[in-house]
Structures are given as structure tokens and as C-alpha cells.
Amino acid sequence: MSESPLTIVGLARVNVIGQPWRNLGLAALVAVFTFVLFAGSVIDRELTKGLASLSERLGADLLIVPYGYERSAKAALLRGEPSTYYMSRQVIDRVANVAGVTAATAQFFLSSLSTSCCSERVQIIGYDQKSDFLIKPWLAAKVGVVGPSEIVVGSKLNIDVGGELYFFGAVHKVVAKMEATGMGLDTSVFMPLEQVWQLVESVPQLEGKMTNPADHVSTVALKIDRQLNVKDVANAIMKDAAIEFNLDLVLPDAIVTETSRQLAGWSRLTGFLAVGLWLLALLVLALVFSVSASERKKEFGIYRLIGARRSWLGRLLLTEAFLVALTGAVVGLILGACVVFPFETLIFSSLGLPHLPLSASEIAIRALLTLAAASAIAPLASLRTVLAMTRGDAAESLRSEN
Amino acid sequence: MSLLKATHLTKSFRRGGQSFEAVSNASFELVQGEFAAIVGRSGSGKTTLLNLLAGLLSPDRGAVEIDSVQIHSLSDDALTDLRNKKIGIVPQGRSLLGALTVLDNVRLPIHLSKNRNISRPKAMELLEQLEVGFLAGSFPAALSGGELRRVSLARALIGAPLLVIADEPTSDLDSESAENLLALLRRLNEGGMTFLIATHDEQAVKSSGRVLQMASGVLEAVLQAD
Numbered sequence: 001m002s003e004s005p006l007t008i009v010g011l012a013r014v015n016v017i018g019q020p021w022r023n024l025g026l027a028a029l030v031a032v033f034t035f036v037l038f039a040g041s042v043i044d045r046e047l048t049k050g051l052a053s054l055s056e057r058l059g060a061d062l063l064i065v066p067y068g069y070e071r072s073a074k075a076a077l078l079r080g081e082p083s084t085y086y087m088s089r090q091v092i093d094r095v096a097n098v099a100g101v102t103a104a105t106a107q108f109f110l111s112s113l114s115t116s117c118c119s120e121r122v123q124i125i126g127y128d129q130k131s132d133f134l135i136k137p138w139l140a141a142k143v144g145v146v147g148p149s150e151i152v153v154g155s156k157l158n159i160d161v162g163g164e165l166y167f168f169g170a171v172h173k174v175v176a177k178m179e180a181t182g183m184g185l186d187t188s189v190f191m192p193l194e195q196v197w198q199l200v201e202s203v204p205q206l207e208g209k210m211t212n213p214a215d216h217v218s219t220v221a222l223k224i225d226r227q228l229n230v231k232d233v234a235n236a237i238m239k240d241a242a243i244e245f246n247l248d249l250v251l252p253d254a255i256v257t258e259t260s261r262q263l264a265g266w267s268r269l270t271g272f273l274a275v276g277l278w279l280l281a282l283l284v285l286a287l288v289f290s291v292s293a294s295e296r297k298k299e300f301g302i303y304r305l306i307g308a309r310r311s312w313l314g315r316l317l318l319t320e321a322f323l324v325a326l327t328g329a330v331v332g333l334i335l336g337a338c339v340v341f342p343f344e345t346l347i348f349s350s351l352g353l354p355h356l357p358l359s360a361s362e363i364a365i366r367a368l369l370t371l372a373a374a375s376a377i378a379p380l381a382s383l384r385t386v387l388a389m390t391r392g393d394a395a396e397s398l399r400s401e402n
Numbered sequence: 403m404s405l406l407k408a409t410h411l412t413k414s415f416r417r418g419g420q421s422f423e424a425v426s427n428a429s430f431e432l433v434q435g436e437f438a439a440i441v442g443r444s445g446s447g448k449t450t451l452l453n454l455l456a457g458l459l460s461p462d463r464g465a466v467e468i469d470s471v472q473i474h475s476l477s478d479d480a481l482t483d484l485r486n487k488k489i490g491i492v493p494q495g496r497s498l499l500g501a502l503t504v505l506d507n508v509r510l511p512i513h514l515s516k517n518r519n520i521s522r523p524k525a526m527e528l529l530e531q532l533e534v535g536f537l538a539g540s541f542p543a544a545l546s547g548g549e550l551r552r553v554s555l556a557r558a559l560i561g562a563p564l565l566v567i568a569d570e571p572t573s574d575l576d577s578e579s580a581e582n583l584l585a586l587l588r589r590l591n592e593g594g595m596t597f598l599i600a601t602h603d604e605q606a607v608k609s610s611g612r613v614l615q616m617a618s619g620v621l622e623a624v625l626q627a628d
Contacts, residue, residue, distance in 0.1 A: 011502075
């Protein structure tokens, strides 16, 4: 016969196992709370980091896109949704001369048909190496001039510097990889404007193929004099060039503000849900422990009869409650990790918000805080029951079943 | 030497809005090594008196001394420790913990007193003496009433108490088992252990050196057994 542990933890374990369905139900409730808190806080933090990154390094004060493509530009920027739209290259010179514009750089968007790296289409972005101020801030290492058949890739593309990718039948060598941006740039491929124009020329089957691609660009990003109001400059551009070139304007700051608003909504939702579930778990556990303590009065009387102090009984009850809460918390954490990490791409693409992954230590801190919050349910929920046990004679407890 | 001394013990309860004295002004003494029985009809106050003597119930008036210690003036922890070390109790009805095996039920009081090393062999020895050693690994739900009583007695004896208080120890036993149990109690009593039992059993009364008669909460007579 094996030695059974007649310790508080051993007895608590035996008692918890002795009521499997009740305790499984309680643990499941704690697991749901833990899942929501852990998954919610990880997603929330990743979004917050993504937003901070977006705000810090967005680069442009104003984006000019063809009329009707404002939403596509946002989708490409935030989520990396491949899009293809064009306007005349003359727009660059026209808007660069508007008062208050201090810098202008153009980009050309092209969706790949397929790549060796990706099962889905990726966004190819042609950029002007001389005037660029959008890509450079994100480069992990300093890069010289990107030559013909050379490319820079976003952080989420599964290829390293020195690797090769095929686009439209041509081999391109990866010469640099960007830092994680939390935005659509992470899944994009970057090459000089001239190179992407050549690609367009060389692909006869390209949908919506234009003549003289070198005369076209997709967006023009502008930096505006800090002394001036961006909206005033935007109005000046609208007057001067918008109708002639059929343009739309995107204010990146507005994207940050909108994203921030969406993030605040998400944070509020997860916060309310977590607090609500915490309170619900606390209430249900307290009720169940209270009812259970009434049912177990005789059992507690027996413990007292054979020499268990009230404080010992209190510790036994707390340990039982803690074991239930801890089991639920661990299951909730594992479930949260199993849902958030493998499916985060899906989750964030459905949210349509920029995000940056957390480091292992950030995840560990969140896991520990979640465990602490879940475990705190146990002593709080059993407090009333433990206090109730400090009243009354042991004989009354013993008599309760008879 | 007096091991147990009850002085003017009184305990009232309320029933149907009316107060009644379950134990009224009970006084008596037990000397070490005595074997005494409390007899009386159901509801006469025997169990209440035993609970007062064991410190499981607080008296309204009066005092209980065990081994020269006024038990009801002790703190709850001190009284609990005294009960664990000096008193073995066999209560009425089922009193084993259903989640533990028979062996663990018997060992638990020793573990509560932190004297763990001796618990297992001693518990097995007691279970063997009470002829239920074969049930050591069983759970209480699988035991008959008589087996439960014997295991409960083994648990009361595990700490080698000065005083054993047993409430109807033979109530669920057939006459042969009751006889064996009483013989065991007598042997333990001859070894110096003091017993106070509440009983209706004539054999138990005959085994007792002294019989205390209770009626309506009043300890009416103290009789010497034949």
C-alpha cells in the first residue's frame, strides 16, 4: 500500500478529487476568466506596441493616392493587403512645389502573382532610393544602394538576407530585412522604383497593365513644414492638383488616431470582460464554497473532534480553493497560449490593427500576473466560509447530519 | 487520582422557542484507570454531557477538569490540542472521513499532532487488534456499521489517550462483535486507560466499574456495578 500524504495539500487534493464535477465546473469558470485575461492582455499589448510603432515611425505627414483608393492605401499600410493602383508621376513635381511641402517621395505598388516564399500574394513596393524617408527608418541594418535584381523584405517574410525570391520569372536577391513594424510593411517586398517599372514592362499578363509604367506611381508621401497645419497644406494641394490628377489624400495622423480609438475600444472590451468574469468567478466560487461548507459541516466537525484547529481547517479550505483556482488558471493559460500564438496572424488580420509581437519576458510577466489574478479568486471566494467556521461548537457541526 | 472532574455542568438549548436544560447541574469525578458507563433513555442528555466533557461543546455553567486542567478556560487551540493528545472520542453515528482510506482515517489524529513517524505501524496494529486490519486500504463507504465503529475506536485509541469517551460504542454491533469489542476495551482499561461510555447495552454496563444514570438532563444516581 502506498504512503498517502496526510498533509494539508494532500488532504485538499483528495477532497478536491472527491468532488470531481463540482470542482471541474469551478475550475472551468476560472479557466474562462484566465483565458480571456491572458489572451486579451497579450493581444492588447501587441496592439499597443504596434500603435506606438506606427505613431513613432510612420514617416509621412500626408499621403496622396488616386481618387477612390484611400481605403486601399490604409489597408495596404496597416494590414499589408495587396493592392494595385496608379496615378501620373507628374503628381510628384506638382505637389512638391506646394508651399509647406518639405519633402516628397513616391512609391509604386504591385501585387505579386506568386512567390517562392509565400503561399499568398505579397505587396511589392517600389520606392525612390534618393528621396525615400518611409523605408529607411525601418531597416534593421544600414543598406547601401539597392542594385538591380536586389530587394529588401519585410520582417515577417520567411527569408533571410542572401536568400532569393522569384517574382514574375525573375530572381531577386535579398540584401536587407526590415525591423518589425507591426504594419503591412512586415509582409511586403521593397525594390527600387526603376526595378519595379521594369518588372511591369516585362510581364505581359499583368492585369490592368498600363503603357509606360515609368510614368506612373501609386502614392506620393509628403513631409510638411512643422510650423504649418497639415490640413491647410492638404487643402492647398486639393485646390492645386486634386481635380486635375483625380487625387485623394490620406492623413497618417488620422490613421493613428482612428487606430488608437479602435484599440481603446478593444482594450475596454477585454477589460470589462475580464473584470466581469473575475467577479462572476468570485461570486460563483464563493456561493459554491458556502453551500459546500454547509454540506460538509459534519466532516469539519470530525476534523475538530480528532484535534484539527480552526486555523488548520481554514488552511485546508483555502488550499482546496487554491487548487481549484490554480488548475483552472493553468488550463486557461495553456488554452490562451494555444489560441493566441498560433492564430495571432488570423486574429490581427481580422482586427485590422497594427501589432508587434511580445518578447518572452513580456509574455511571462503577463502569464504570472494572470495567474496571480486567477489565484486571488480562491482566498477571496472562500473567505466568508473560512470565517464562518470560526464560530459555533464542534459538537453542533457533528450533529448536523444526524 | 482524579482524571476527570465535572462540576455543576449545565447546558441549555432552545427548541420550538422554548429553552430546556439538556444537562442540568451535573457533577461527578472519574479516577484514572476507571471504566464508567452513562446510561439513560434516548434524549436524556448523555451525548450532550459527553460533548461537554470532551470540550466539543461549551457549558452555560460549570466546569470540566481533565488531568487537572480546566478545559473550558483554555483557548480554542489549546483545547483542541488537549483533545488531540489526551482524549480519544468515538462519537455516535458515522464519523469517518469518506475521502480517506480506513488506515488514513486512523492515522490522521497523529498527523495533526505532528507525530507522524509512528502513525502507520501503530494504526495497523490497532486495526489488527480490532479485527479490521484487512480493511486498511478500503474506504468507509464500503464498511458495515460494525466495522465503522471499530475503525472509529481505532482512531480514538491511536494517540494513546488518557481518557476515551465513547458514545454508544456497541450500537451497530452484533452480540459477538460487541462482546469482543468490550473485551478489548477492558484489556485497554486494565492497561491504565480510562473509559467513559454512554450506552444502552447491558453487556457494556456489566463491563463497567461504575454506572452513571441520567434522566432528563439530570445525573440521578451513581451506581457501582455488580
